[in-house]
Amino acid sequence: MARTVVVVSGLPRSGTSLLMQMLAAAGTSVLADGSRLPDANNRYGYFEHRRVRALARDAEAQAWLRAHGPGHAVKVISALLPHLPEAPGLRYQVLLAERDPAAVVISQDAMLARLGEESGGLAPQRLAEVLAAQQAETRALLEQRGDCSWCAISFESLLEAPAAAAARIAGFLGGGRDEAAMESVVRPGKADGGDRYTSRVADPRFDDLDIEVLRRRSGEKWRTYPADVLPLWVADMDFEVAEPIRRRLQECLDNGDLGYPMHPAPTGLPEVFVDRAFQRWGWQVEPRQIELLTEVVQAMYVILEQFSAPGDGVIVQTPIYSPFIGVVKDLGRKLEENPLSLGESGYRVDLEGLAANAARSKVLLLCNPHNPSGRVFRREELQGIAEIAAAHDLIVVSDEVHSDLVYPGCTHIPFAMLSDDAASRTITLTSASKAFNIAGLRCALAVFGSEDLRERFLAFSRHFRGGLGSLGIQASLTAWQEGEPWLRELLAYLESNRDFIAETVRQELPEVRFFRPEATYLAWLDFRAMNLSPSPYRHFLEKGKVALSDGGDFGPPGIGFARINFATSRPILTAALERIVDSVSR
Numbered sequence: 001m002a003r004t005v006v007v008v009s010g011l012p013r014s015g016t017s018l019l020m021q022m023l024a025a026a027g028t029s030v031l032a033d034g035s036r037l038p039d040a041n042n043r044y045g046y047f048e049h050r051r052v053r054a055l056a057r058d059a060e061a062q063a064w065l066r067a068h069g070p071g072h073a074v075k076v077i078s079a080l081l082p083h084l085p086e087a088p089g090l091r092y093q094v095l096l097a098e099r100d101p102a103a104v105v106i107s108q109d110a111m112l113a114r115l116g117e118e119s120g121g122l123a124p125q126r127l128a129e130v131l132a133a134q135q136a137e138t139r140a141l142l143e144q145r146g147d148c149s150w151c152a153i154s155f156e157s158l159l160e161a162p163a164a165a166a167a168r169i170a171g172f173l174g175g176g177r178d179e180a181a182m183e184s185v186v187r188p189g190k191a192d193g194g195d196r197y198t199s200r201v202a203d204p205r206f207d208d209l210d211i212e213v214l215r216r217r218s219g220e221k222w223r224t225y226p227a228d229v230l231p232l233w234v235a236d237m238d239f240e241v242a243e244p245i246r247r248r249l250q251e252c253l254d255n256g257d258l259g260y261p262m263h264p265a266p267t268g269l270p271e272v273f274v275d276r277a278f279q280r281w282g283w284q285v286e287p288r289q290i291e292l293l294t295e296v297v298q299a300m301y302v303i304l305e306q307f308s309a310p311g312d313g314v315i316v317q318t319p320i321y322s323p324f325i326g327v328v329k330d331l332g333r334k335l336e337e338n339p340l341s342l343g344e345s346g347y348r349v350d351l352e353g354l355a356a357n358a359a360r361s362k363v364l365l366l367c368n369p370h371n372p373s374g375r376v377f378r379r380e381e382l383q384g385i386a387e388i389a390a391a392h393d394l395i396v397v398s399d400e401v402h403s404d405l406v407y408p409g410c411t412h413i414p415f416a417m418l419s420d421d422a423a424s425r426t427i428t429l430t431s432a433s434k435a436f437n438i439a440g441l442r443c444a445l446a447v448f449g450s451e452d453l454r455e456r457f458l459a460f461s462r463h464f465r466g467g468l469g470s471l472g473i474q475a476s477l478t479a480w481q482e483g484e485p486w487l488r489e490l491l492a493y494l495e496s497n498r499d500f501i502a503e504t505v506r507q508e509l510p511e512v513r514f515f516r517p518e519a520t521y522l523a524w525l526d527f528r529a530m531n532l533s534p535s536p537y538r539h540f541l542e543k544g545k546v547a548l549s550d551g552g553d554f555g556p557p558g559i560g561f562a563r564i565n566f567a568t569s570r571p572i573l574t575a576a577l578e579r580i581v582d583s584v585s586r
Contacts, residue, residue, distance in 0.1 A: 003070035003090050003574065006173060007148075009078050009138065010097030011131055013104045015155040016075055019095055022158075022166065022182040023073045027408075028173075029496025029570075031072040031207075048075050055083040066090060067571050068207050071500040078138040084148075092148045093173055096138065099155035101131035162186040174503070206239055206493040209569040214238055219440060224547070230576045231547045235371070235522060237437040237567035241475075242486035245436060248478040249471060261470035267292065269473055272480050273430075273445055280404075283414045285447055289454065292473070293444045294466050296401050296429045297323045302460050303427060304331050304363060307395045313361030315394075317349065318555030319524070321371040324399075325555060328365075336361050339557045340373065346515035347373045351384040358392035366415060369402040372524040372554055372563045374517020376410040379418075386415070386422040395453075396426045401444075404435035404487060406519040407495050416449045423449035427457070434520075435487060436479040437567075443472030494521045497566040497573055508581045521567035524551075528560035530584060536562040544583035546576045 006028060008019045024030040032049050052074055054061040062085035065074070076084065084092055105124045142150045151172040157165045166182035214222050221236045240246070252258065261267065270290035277283040293299045300323065308314060310332035316324045318339045328335045336357040340347040347370070358364070366385065368377045377385075389396050398415040406412045416423040431444035448454035498516055501523050505514045513526035525536075532539040537550035540562065551561030566573055 005069035005092050006073040007092050007094045008073060008075045008097065009081055009094060011078065011099060011104050011135060014097040014099035015158050016097045018158055019097055019153065020073060020075055022185045025181040025185050026177040027495055027499050029072045029493060031068065031074045052076055055080045070574055071496065071570050078134060081138060081141055086147060090147065094142060094148050094150035095169065096150050096152045097155060098135060098152050101128040104131055158186060207569050209238055209572060211572060229545045229547050230572065230579065232565045232568065232576050233547045233549045235434065235565055236439060237521065238569065239437060239567065241437055242483045244482035245438065245475050245478045248474055252471060252474055258470060261468050261473050267473050269477055272477055276480050281412060281414055281417065283417045289448050291446045292468055293446055294442045294468060296399055296431055296444045298465065299429050299444065299446050300327045300397060301331065302457065302465060303397050304333060306456050306460050308333055308362045315357045315361050315364045319372055319551065319558035320367060320554055322553045324365050324367065337555060347375050349377065349381045349385060351388065354385065355388050358388050358394055361394060363395045363397060364389060366396055366398045368398060368400060368415065369406060369412065369519035371402060371520060372522050374520045374522060374524060376406055376412055376518040379413055382413055382415055382418055386418045389425060390421050394425065398426055398428045400428055400430045401434050402520045403430060405521065407491065410518040425449065427453055432476040432479040436483055438475045438479065441472035441475050442469055443476045494567060497570065498523065500573065501564065501566055504577050521565060523564040523566055524561060525564065526561050536560065540580055540583060544579040546579045
């Protein structure tokens with residue numbers, strides 16, 4: 001299986017940083033830690049990585065690039081191109097930024113003057129000649145390396161025709177990169193460019209995971225299967241928690257703060273969620289509408305117990321997270337399946353089928369963003385659901401636990417925001433658990449759209465629902481108050497992993513049908529055309545030593561599918577995908 005690193009190289013002041021910015025804006029993960037402090041003309045630094053700068057003298061740096069480079073973009077100065085490490089299956093796609101050497105000299109001198117630094121000792125004309133020779137040598141080197149394909153991009157074309165340059169870059173790299181996003185980075189007429197770019201630099205904490213440390217964890221993800229199996233199944237992330245959460249939990253331990261939490265007395269968590277809901281989605285709720293719970297699935301059991309009777313119909317939209325099906329069957333309700341409609345552009349809600357099911361049901365279990373497909377339902381779909389719910393007086397239980405994990409281009413709309421009627425019949429369930437990787441601390445919220453819903457729910461004794469953990473409350477408070485910077489970095493990393501899967505499927509598994517998720521860190525792959533026996537899950541576990549989630553667990557429409565949890569490091573994800581590809585090519 002080929003592993004590809006995107007390399008940006010060229011002369012100083014030739015547009016390499018701008019190219020990196022464009023790639024990152026289009027969804028490519030950028031490996032960088034910033035080699036110089038940003039300044040007014042280059043707000044986000046030069047996008048170099050300290051390890052890459054050591055390629056010529058450090059074997060560990062070369063090993064690091066072999067392990068972490070595939071699927072990412074990295075900036076490498078032209079003098080270091082000969083030191084790009086070679087390895088079986090490792091290839092480089094090089095974007096070579098080029099600029100008139102005389103213009104480079106002028107730009108370099110101007111930058112040094114702004115910074116109060118002296119220019120070099122060479123005369124401008126002589127320096128331009130040296131730079132021209134370097135450009136020619138770089139082209140010659142790339143022609144000689146069999147593991148490199150390359151495309152020259154002139155600095156002038158970036159500024160004068162950014163749309164055409166973006167199209168050329170996307171055509172060279174492949175993989176459906178967002179050309180409009182690349183074009184938007186360039187400010188017309190501004191030679192330095194890039195001021196509109198929002199950084200997506202990869203955080204090394206996400207990439208540098210030690211698999212031996214992961215195997216020492218006590219959770220089910222890494223303990224269910226033998227040590228020779230890579231687990232990409234249950235929806236836990238492998239990453240360490242955000243530093244503010246880790247720090248707050250350590251403070252609790254240091255203070256011995258493990259006693260009973262202040263519940264049902266005020267904890268501050270409803271108020272924090274109210275502020276967050278308004279800031280993120282414009283959703284206005286009151287703290288009194290919110291109840292703290294142990295977990296979302298537990299809340300589903302309580303709701304079905306309180307709002308329906310055995311034999312009543314409960315609608316689920318399959319394929320669906322398996323506890324949606326389990327709760328209906330466990331409580332003796334009638335499972336009314338309304339499968340999502342799968343077309344050429346992905347899944348959509350079958351509103352006609354939903355209306356037919358609603359006529360014989362009491363409750364709709366809604367999952368938005370949807371697990372496992374990753375769909376973020378659009379307003380018109382949600383409005384259609386709301387109209388059907390109103391016509392048939394359905395209670396809507398909206399699981400929105402993945403709402404913080406929505407990728408650029410999509411917007412989460414809380415179902416209860418649609419209208420007063422929609423709110424009055426909706427119980428929204430959410431938690432910081434998925435986005436901040438704290439599911440084991442057991443803390444969730446229910447938001448009631450009416451006082452009647454809240455009172456009926458609370459008639460089920462709080463003691464039957466179980467107590468809350470003080471650490472879960474503190475972690476959730478910290479996540480929603482201080483975790484936003486970490487969450488932004490996480491989403492950028494997850495997005496790059498998602499796109500890496502898409503590109504791998506396109507190149508290596510063309511028979512597999514895959515629609516990039518609009519949210520979540522879960523990839524839902526259709527293996528039906530491959531006729532893997534007895535199921536894709538069992539095939540990859542036995543022949544590839546990779547544990548995925550069995551599509552059949554998500555209802556009959558999931559048979560022949562498998563779900564991949566890609567919230568792990570790129571090296572682990574790459575190894576798992578290699579095993580998957582190898583298992584079907586034998």
